[in-house]
Amino acid sequence: MGLSFSKVGIVGGTGGMGEWFANFLEKQGYDVYPVGRSTELTPKMMARLCDVVVISVPIPVTIQMIQTIGPFVKERRLLMDLTSIKQKPLEAMLAHTDAEVVGVHPLFGPVENAEGQRVAICQGRGNSGLKWVKKVFDTGKLKILEMEPKEHDRLMGLIQGVNHFSTLGLAHCIRSSGFSIDEIEKCSTSTFKRRLDRIYKLLEQPADLFGSLLIDNPESLNYIRLYRDVLNEMIPIIENKDHDAFQKLFYSLRGE
Amino acid sequence: MGLSFSKVGIVGGTGGMGEWFANFLEKQGYDVYPVGRSTELTPKMMARLCDVVVISVPIPVTIQMIQTIGPFVKERRLLMDLTSIKQKPLEAMLAHTDAEVVGVHPLFGPVENAEGQRVAICQGRGNSGLKWVKKVFDTGKLKILEMEPKEHDRLMGLIQGVNHFSTLGLAHCIRSSGFSIDEIEKCSTSTFKRRLDRIYKLLEQPADLFGSLLIDNPESLNYIRLYRDVLNEMIPIIENKDHDAFQKLFYSLRGE
Structure with a gap:
């Protein structure tokens, strides 16, 4: 039985690629909960609430954010990031949560229409989360590149x-x-x-x-x-x- | 009284920017005589015949070509080049002909329509030739930048x-x-x-x-x-x- 990934929270979801991903998922009918500096929803509250937790904050604070909210993302849920580097964020996600883990790097900027653009995906832990990530990018007509983080x-x-x-x-x-x-x-x-x-x-x-x-x-x-x-x-x-x-x-x- | 610049010969006129310039001038009604490796017309014959002699050969053979045909370009005519460097070709033109001299560098590749593109022009000797060069580029709606060769x-x-x-x-x-x-x-x-x-x-x-x-x-x-x-x-x-x-x-x- 697959897991349910309908509520998606995005830390850094009010700007840059986080905002792009929020719009991208909303078009596919998902309930998206963006978290930013000025939202009432905090990262921890969101991490408790959502089925998928996406980290989309600047690289220097990514590991710290993963450490902070990773423990609140429960088993059978998904923790993922959108960072331009993959090895360190993946290691941190695997260390700080029991949830499923996927690393994602969209190889483009926040464009209106990302059809045909490429996205790199690195497997972390579990298959349901990975399957879901691939499904949403497939639906959006992106080219998926599965690769090792290193x-x-x-x-x-x-x-x-x-x-x-x-x-x-x-x-x-x-x-x-x-x-x-x-x-x-x-x-x-x-x-x-x-x-x-x-x-x-x-x-x-x-x-x-x-x-x-x-x-x-x-x-x-x-x-x-x-x-x-x-x-x-x-x-x-x-x-x-x-x-x-x-x-x-x-x-x-x-x-x- | 201005000089007459109606017959234009172009060494290297059968390819690259030479060919581009040939088409550019033909559209303005000039008689253009392109010279290339496979034309019957030789550079020397053309230099004797034409009012304007344009050098558009690769940089390493430009000076040599100027030395060869410069002496055949008579006073009251115009010797000019289209090379991407200007100091050395200008010095060579001034040394090897008594004709008027202008150095030209179109700042673009051989495009179909060069309207709005830029062209650098360096004065060498005389005013009639310079005036003519500026007129043809003006007519073609290019942006002219007059500058020192150095x-x-x-x-x-x-x-x-x-x-x-x-x-x-x-x-x-x-x-x-x-x-x-x-x-x-x-x-x-x-x-x-x-x-x-x-x-x-x-x-x-x-x-x-x-x-x-x-x-x-x-x-x-x-x-x-x-x-x-x-x-x-x-x-x-x-x-x-x-x-x-x-x-x-x-x-x-x-x-x-």
Whole structure:
């Protein structure tokens, strides 16, 4: 017999991906109880009340929140998170609750319509919760990627860590160049304009979101160092004006 | 009395931006004579014949082409180029012809409709040629940026040099990570997917195009080194898990 997952509480449900997930579930007919700083409902009250408890708070406070409310989520219920790293939150959830556990990472921002977007799912404990999570994302027409938490975090060290690190580095380089942003804007190629737009979008978001992706996923540092190392390999080619070596590198990146 | 610029010859006029410029001018009613590897018309013949001679060959052979045909472009005519660097081609044009000289760099790729796109123009010698160049781009509704060649190359060292260098570095990092491109593709966030698309587009193009932007614009190396330096400044913040320092850096990039 399957378990009943009809009441879903979301800590951090009044903003960002928590709010997105609340809307997503409400469209499917679930009773959703979002908890935020200004809601009367507290995380603990919600954890006692709901069949599914979702953690969607910033990475640095995720473990702490799991420790606080995990013990209130009873057996035969489901504790899950929406964090961009998976290993540590899963370990914490397994340690601090007897409920079923699933780790989830939607690989996109809070978009109006997430059809066709991807979501990574890591199994924790139990099958009913996992089945339910897969069902709701299936119903919403998302692409589900089941993976190991360790593997997820390694991939995200590259996909999120290096990505945001290199974009922030470009912003830092522009700011350190001595050019005004007006000069740069005025003379941008169409390709560079797209990178500027990405920088502006990134800098609009909370600092700790990116700080956490770089710092709290221990795999990020490995790939950031790899990025630094390959750049250091490329620089002498330019210093030596070595067109042949550049061509060889370029072809190797093409897989030739 | 203005000079007559009705017959326009383009070396490299059968591909890339040369072909784009040929179509652009033909739409405005000019007689255009494209020269390529497979045309019967040779660069020298064309240079004798035309009122405007446009150099649109890869950067590494641009100076050589200017030296070869510059002397055949007569006084009261116009020699111009479409190269992504401006200082060296301008110096070469001024040295190897008595004609009027203008340096041009369209800040976009060969697009169907270039309305609203930007084009950098550097004055070389004479006013009639410059006036003509500005008129044709004005008529095509492009945004004209008049600038010094040295300033242009400095800006492009950042806008093209660091941009392509960091993108190639990301491609190199992905290839060196041990992940297969299928794994990466499958788990990409929407932001990372856009960077992958840019990598694929870049690697489709000729290797020497990017090699030249990085190597033959001497300003590129300066900004590539600056990029390396700011990354090396950022890495200890991550190594030390210093959320406060990260936040400070993030706010400073926002201009706060």
